[in-house]
Amino acid sequence: MTKNFNTLFIILALACAAYAQITVPQQATAGESATLTASSGGTLYLIGPGTAIKRDVKSGEVTLSADDLAYAGRYTAIVNGNAQSLYVSPAKPQKLSFMARPSRVPVAQPNVISGAVFVLDHNDNLVTQPGAVKFELGVTGQAPVSQSVPTKDGIAYIRAASGKREGPAQFTASVGDIVVRRIVQQVASDPCNLRMKAQRSGNDIAVETEPVRDCSGNPVPDGTIVTFIETTNEHGKSTVDARVKHGIAKAMLPAQPGATLTVASGVVLGNEIRWGGQ
Amino acid sequence: MSAAKSSNRMTFFLLAMLFLLSSIPAVMIHARAWDEADNSSRFDFTNSSTAPRELEDQTQTAIKREYAAAWQNMEDALAQNRIDLVDKSFVGGERDQLLRQIDQQKKNGLSSKLDDRSHKVEFAFYSPEGTAIELHDTVELSQETMDGGKSVHSDNATQKYVVIFTLVGDKWKVRTLQEMQ
Known part of the structure; x- marks a missing residue:
């Protein structure tokens, strides 16, 4: 009789274990605790991204800590061979990984500045829920240019024109109150409206440009090459390369009556002077 | 003779x-x-055009090679609880995540067998400055959890992943390998 009772008990226990139920929450968020329900006690396994937990649990509610569910993805909870899966979503944005290029750029150039942002939560999960990143670009003393870009699968990117004023431009990306800044040094672009004057200096001609500026009025950096060209029918063409110093380029050319003097920098041509020997 | x-x-x-x-x-x-x-x-890559930058052939070839290697390294690392394999293919948050999983597996005497049977991979994003690439992958895979030598659970699933590769030195490594719902 006792033997039969023991056998029945074992069969019932096995049947209970076989029908043990585990209920997982419909929704869970990475880095937040969650509760699952086990209809019988036993060993709980929780397998998921960054997680491989094994612990004994009693029947009833089982709390999974914020650390147990740190990472977004699919988790499988197993109790007594009964398994249920749950998807843990990324949490709210907490970090921005902002890549901005280049660090130095000429002013007033279209689509030369690029920025890409990965939106992450506090555990570095990519926040794939739709959102928006606000990009701003501007130099001190000027209203920044601003654009809101929707994220797609955790990424937002922008291509922007450089501003008209030289100087360190603040390039920022923000989501809510999370702001990340990068500095893009805007430098003067190619010279524009290049003009020179010439005067006799002994047996030579002293040529000198007016302050060399780009088309936005920014002085070009010192060291920019300016080429002075002297052309005569008798001697042909001779050139002198001079570097801009304190905004101005200077050179000496041999004084030859009837010479044509021109000035150029890069692809920009300046004014022309006919040297009459004065 | x-x-x-x-x-x-x-x-x-x-x-x-x-x-x-x-x-x-x-x-x-x-x-x-x-x-x-x-x-x-096992990897079927869709040659769609990436935005905002077009993917160079060399980069595409490197990503295909490194992605296949990353899965192999991850599977071996989780099956054998070998942290040394993680650094070969992973960096940043994904590296930390795998190291934590292996650490917990070791402490609990567990291991995971992953078998990725097929991948349908799409190039989704290539950053303008050329240092980050996002892939979308739909993977047919089976997973088995082992406690000691005993299987405690196994299942088959079709799982979507978002993958971010980042350039580390001259090598592409996986920074994010995140399961999507």
């Missing part, structure tokens, strides 16, 4: 050894090529 016979046998033996030795590298190369072909044949 006997000495000549012995000499012939020795010559034959030496030639046979020489032939065997010379064929070993060829066999090894063949085996490796077969392994690589087998490893990457």
Whole structure:
């Protein structure tokens, strides 16, 4: 009789274990605790991204800590061979990984500045829920240019024109109150409206440009090459390369009556002077 | 006569050894090529155009190779609880995540067997400055959790992943390998 009772008990226990139920929450968020329900006690396994937990649990509610569910993805909870899966979503944005290029750029150039942002939560999960990143670009003393870009699968990117004023431009990306800044040094672009004057200096001609500026009025950096060209029918063409110093380029050319003097920098041509020997 | 016979046998033996030795590298190369072909044949990459930057052929080839290697390294690392394999393919948050999982597996006497049977991979994003790439992958995979030598659970699933590769030195490594709902 006792033997039969023991056998029945074992069969019932096995049947209970076989029908043990585990209920997982419909929704869970990475880095937040969650509760699952086990209809019988036993060993709980929780397998998921960054997680491989094994612990004994009693029947009833089982709390999974914020650390147990740190990472977004699919988790499988197993109790007594009964398994249920749950998807843990990324949490709210907490970090921005902002890549901005280049660090130095000429002013007033279209689509030369690029920025890409990965939106992450506090555990570095990519926040794939739709959102928006606000990009701003501007130099001190000027209203920044601003654009809101929707994220797609955790990424937002922008291509922007450089501003008209030289100087360190603040390039920022923000989501809510999370702001990340990068500095893009805007430098003067190619010279524009290049003009020179010439005067006799002994047996030579002293040529000198007016302050060399780009088309936005920014002085070009010192060291920019300016080429002075002297052309005569008798001697042909001779050139002198001079570097801009304190905004101005200077050179000496041999004084030859009837010479044509021109000035150029890069692809920009300046004014022309006919040297009459004065 | 006997000495000549012995000499012939020795010559034959030496030639046979020489032939065997010379064929070993060829066999090894063949085996490796077969392994690589087998490893990457599960990966079906869609050659769609990436935005905002077009993917260079060389970069595309490197990503295909490194992605297949990353899955292999992850599977081996989780099956054998080997942290040394993680650094070969992973960086940043994904590296930390895998190291934590292996650490917990070791403490609890667990291991995970992953078998990625097929991948449908799409290039989704290539950053303007060329240092980050996002892929979308739909993977047919089976997973088995082992406690000691005993299987505690196994299942098959079709799982979507978002993958971010980042350029580390001259090598592309996985920074994010995140399951999507």
